[in-house]
Amino acid sequence: MxxxxxxxxxxxxxxxxxxxxxxxxxxxxxxxxxxxxxxxxxxxxxxxxxxxxxxxxxxxxxxxxxxxxxxxxxxxxxxxxxxxxxxxxxxxxxxxxxxxxxxxxxxxxxxxxxxxxxxxxxxxxxxxxxxxxxxxxxxxxxxxxxxxxxxxxxxxxxxxSKPKTFKVEFTGKPSKYFTAKDAILKLISVIGIGGGQGCVIEYVGEYIRELSMEGRMTICNMSIECGARAGLVAPDATTFAYLEGREYAPKGAAWEKAKTEWLKLVSDADADYDQSITIDLTDAAPMLTWGINPEHAIAINETVPGLDSGSDKSTLEKAYAYTGLHAGQNLAGISVDYVFVGSCTNGRIEDLRAVASILDGRKVAPHVTMYIVPGSEQVLAQAKAEGLDKIFAAAGADFRMPGCSMCLAMNPDKVPEGKRCVSTSNRNFIGRQGPNSITHLASPQTAAASAVLGYVASEGDL
Amino acid sequence: MEKFDTFNSKVIPVDLDNVDTDMIIPAQHLKSVSKEGFGEHLFSNLRQMYPDFILNRPEYSTGQILLSKSNFGCGSSREHAAWAIQQYGIKAVVCSSFGDIFFNNSAKNGLLLITLPEETINKWLALSLADSTLTMNINLEHQTISFAGETFSFNYDEFRKHCLLKGLDDLDYLLSQTADISAYESTRSI
Structure with missing residues (x-):
C-alpha cells in the first residue's frame, strides 16, 4: 500500500x-x-x-x-x-x-x-x-x-487516536523579502486557526526543499496555530548536514546506518492523504498579523479585512476594538512601540543573522524598545563569535540572555499595557505578551525593518 | 478520578469561536507546581477586560456546563486549562469542535467534552443567552443531552466512557501493557 x-x-x-x-x-x-x-x-x-x-x-x-x-x-x-x-x-x-x-x-x-x-x-x-x-x-x-x-x-x-494526514504543498517563487515565517502565516490565513484540526501536516514542495533547517523549524513550529497536532518535513541532505556531529546524533558506522534508514522516511509517490492544499507563493509579499489570532494575517501591502472576510464575526469585532484598527486600514506605516526578536519560532542563529544584516549601520528608532533574545546559549555564543552582539548594541537594541522572554508574559519580559509590538513569536492572542498589549506577528526581517523605521514596514522599505 | 454521574445544571454560554487556552487560563497563572488553585483564574483576563463577560454575570456564573462554539481549547497545550475549568466547578463543555490537545487533556481529568452540530450549538447559545434559568441535562451512560425541550444523542469514545463511568485512569491501563511495551522495545534500535 x-x-x-x-x-x-x-x-x-x-x-x-x-x-x-x-x-x-x-x-x-x-x-x-x-x-x-x-x-x-x-x-x-x-x-x-x-x-x-x-x-x-x-x-x-x-x-x-x-x-x-x-x-x-x-x-x-x-x-x-x-x-x-x-x-x-x-x-x-x-x-x-x-x-x-x-x-x-x-x-x-x-x-x-x-x-x-x-x-x-x-x-x-x-x-x-x-x-x-x-x-x-x-x-x-x-x-x-x-x-x-x-x-x-x-x-x-x-x-x-490516529491522526488524519494533511499535505500542504507550497509552490511558486515568492518576492525577495518573503521568509518561512511569511509562508506559515499565509497558510494559517488561508485555512484558519482550526483548519488543521485532528491532522498532522506534511509540508512538501520545492519551496520547502530549498529551505534551511531553521526555516523548516519556523514552519513546523506554527503548525499548531492552524490547529494541527503536528507538522513535519521529510528528512533530506539538508537535515543530515544539520545533524551530523551533534552531541546526541549517532556517530561513525551508526550514523551511516541511521542515514540509510532515514532516507526511507519519505511519502510514497501518489500516497493518500485525508486532506491536501496547494498554497501558491508566486510573488507573495511579507505577512503580518493585524488582529487577535494567527489567522488574522495579511500581506503587508493589503488592508485590514472587513466583517465579510469569512472569519468569525464576533472575534473580528473584538479584534478591531482590541488592536485599535479598522477595516480597510493599511498596516504599513502604523507606529510601533516594541519589537521582539526571539522565541521557539524565530530565535535561532539564522534569524539573528538576518536581523543583524538589517541593523548593521542603522539605529533602532528612538521611540522603539527592541529586545533580541537568543533561543539558546549556543545561539548566544555563536552570535557573539560572529560579532552580531556588537551590531545589536551599536543599533541600540537590547541583546538578552536565552529564554522564552516576551513571547508569553510569564516572566519579567512583557509588552506594557496599550503598547504595540511587532513580534517574531507565534501567538497574537489578547494579552499574550502582557495585559492589553497589542501584537503583530511577523518575520525577523520585518521586525528589524519596523524597529529601524519606527513603524510597521518590511525590509524592502529600507 | 471522580466518577461521572448524570446531572442537571444551568449553562454558561461563551458565544465565541476559537476560545484558546490563553483565554481560559492566562500564562501568568501557570507558575504553580501543584494542580490546585487554577479555578479562581478561569478566563481572568477576559473577566478583567470586559465587565459584561459571561462569568461576571451572577445569573450565569454558577453553571456547571459551559457552552461555546468551534475549536474550543485551541492553542497552548497547558493542561492547566482543563484543571481551571474543573476547579471552577464546571463538569462538561459542549461545543461544535475542540482543539486536539485540550480534548485529550480533558478526558484524562474526567472533564466531559461533548460535540454537537454547529446549528444546534448556535440555537442553544441564543436560547441560553436569552434565558439564564434554562437547565441542561447530560446522561453519559445513555449518551443523551437535553436542553430547552430538545434531546440529542452524542457520540462518545467507548474507552473514554468506560474510564469516566468507572473513574479509571489511563496510567493504570498503560502499565497493564508493560509486557507488550518490553517486547516492542526489544525490536527497536533507536
Missing amino acids: KQNIINKIWDHHVVQNKPGFPTTLYIDRILLHEVTSAQAFAELKKRNIPIRNKDHLLATIDHSIPTDKNRAVIADEIARTQVDTLRRNCQETGVTIYDIESSHQGIVHVVGPELGFTLPGTTIICGDSHTSTHGAFGALAFGVGTSEITHAMASSCILQ
Whole structure:
C-alpha cells in the first residue's frame, strides 16, 4: 500500500492497537521544562512509579526565567519555586537537565535540535504545543498535557487516536523579502486557526526543499496555530548536514546506518492523504498579523479585512476594538512601540543573522524598545563569535540572555499595557505578551525593518 | 478520578469561536507546581477586560456546563486549562469542535467534552443567552443531552466512557501493557 511519511512513522511506533481502544503509541523522546513537568514528577512520586527510560528525557529551563544578565536571581517567588522544583526533580531522578550556565540551556525547541536529540523518524512529546517544531527533522512531534508526560515517563507510551494526514504543498517563487515565517502565516490565513484540526501536516514542495533547517523549524513550529497536532518535513541532505556531529546524533558506522534508514522516511509517490492544499507563493509579499489570532494575517501591502472576510464575526469585532484598527486600514506605516526578536519560532542563529544584516549601520528608532533574545546559549555564543552582539548594541537594541522572554508574559519580559509590538513569536492572542498589549506577528526581517523605521514596514522599505 | 454521574445544571454560554487556552487560563497563572488553585483564574483576563463577560454575570456564573462554539481549547497545550475549568466547578463543555490537545487533556481529568452540530450549538447559545434559568441535562451512560425541550444523542469514545463511568485512569491501563511495551522495545534500535 502506498503510504505517506506520517503513517509510516505512526505505524512504526504502535505498541498495541485493540479495536475500541486508543492506540498505545511508543514515545522515543520526552522534553521537559519547568512549567508543565512538576505535577508529572509529583504524580509518579506519589504512586511510587519509576521513570521507565531516563535516557528518553531531557530537561531545560525556559518559560519562567528572566533574560537579563542577572537572570540567576529570580525575583518572582512562585517562578523561583517552579525552577527549583525542576532542578530538584531532575537531581532526584537522574534526568539530564541543561540549567543556566550549562552552555546548553535555552528554549526547549531550540535546544533539542541543536543537541541532535531530535532525530528523524522518532516520536517526540513535550508539555508545550510548539513541540511541532521538531517535525522539521521528519519526526512525529507534538505537544501534550501534563498527564501524558506522566504516562510517557512511566511507560514510554501514551494513548492516542490516529491522526488524519494533511499535505500542504507550497509552490511558486515568492518576492525577495518573503521568509518561512511569511509562508506559515499565509497558510494559517488561508485555512484558519482550526483548519488543521485532528491532522498532522506534511509540508512538501520545492519551496520547502530549498529551505534551511531553521526555516523548516519556523514552519513546523506554527503548525499548531492552524490547529494541527503536528507538522513535519521529510528528512533530506539538508537535515543530515544539520545533524551530523551533534552531541546526541549517532556517530561513525551508526550514523551511516541511521542515514540509510532515514532516507526511507519519505511519502510514497501518489500516497493518500485525508486532506491536501496547494498554497501558491508566486510573488507573495511579507505577512503580518493585524488582529487577535494567527489567522488574522495579511500581506503587508493589503488592508485590514472587513466583517465579510469569512472569519468569525464576533472575534473580528473584538479584534478591531482590541488592536485599535479598522477595516480597510493599511498596516504599513502604523507606529510601533516594541519589537521582539526571539522565541521557539524565530530565535535561532539564522534569524539573528538576518536581523543583524538589517541593523548593521542603522539605529533602532528612538521611540522603539527592541529586545533580541537568543533561543539558546549556543545561539548566544555563536552570535557573539560572529560579532552580531556588537551590531545589536551599536543599533541600540537590547541583546538578552536565552529564554522564552516576551513571547508569553510569564516572566519579567512583557509588552506594557496599550503598547504595540511587532513580534517574531507565534501567538497574537489578547494579552499574550502582557495585559492589553497589542501584537503583530511577523518575520525577523520585518521586525528589524519596523524597529529601524519606527513603524510597521518590511525590509524592502529600507 | 471522580466518577461521572448524570446531572442537571444551568449553562454558561461563551458565544465565541476559537476560545484558546490563553483565554481560559492566562500564562501568568501557570507558575504553580501543584494542580490546585487554577479555578479562581478561569478566563481572568477576559473577566478583567470586559465587565459584561459571561462569568461576571451572577445569573450565569454558577453553571456547571459551559457552552461555546468551534475549536474550543485551541492553542497552548497547558493542561492547566482543563484543571481551571474543573476547579471552577464546571463538569462538561459542549461545543461544535475542540482543539486536539485540550480534548485529550480533558478526558484524562474526567472533564466531559461533548460535540454537537454547529446549528444546534448556535440555537442553544441564543436560547441560553436569552434565558439564564434554562437547565441542561447530560446522561453519559445513555449518551443523551437535553436542553430547552430538545434531546440529542452524542457520540462518545467507548474507552473514554468506560474510564469516566468507572473513574479509571489511563496510567493504570498503560502499565497493564508493560509486557507488550518490553517486547516492542526489544525490536527497536533507536
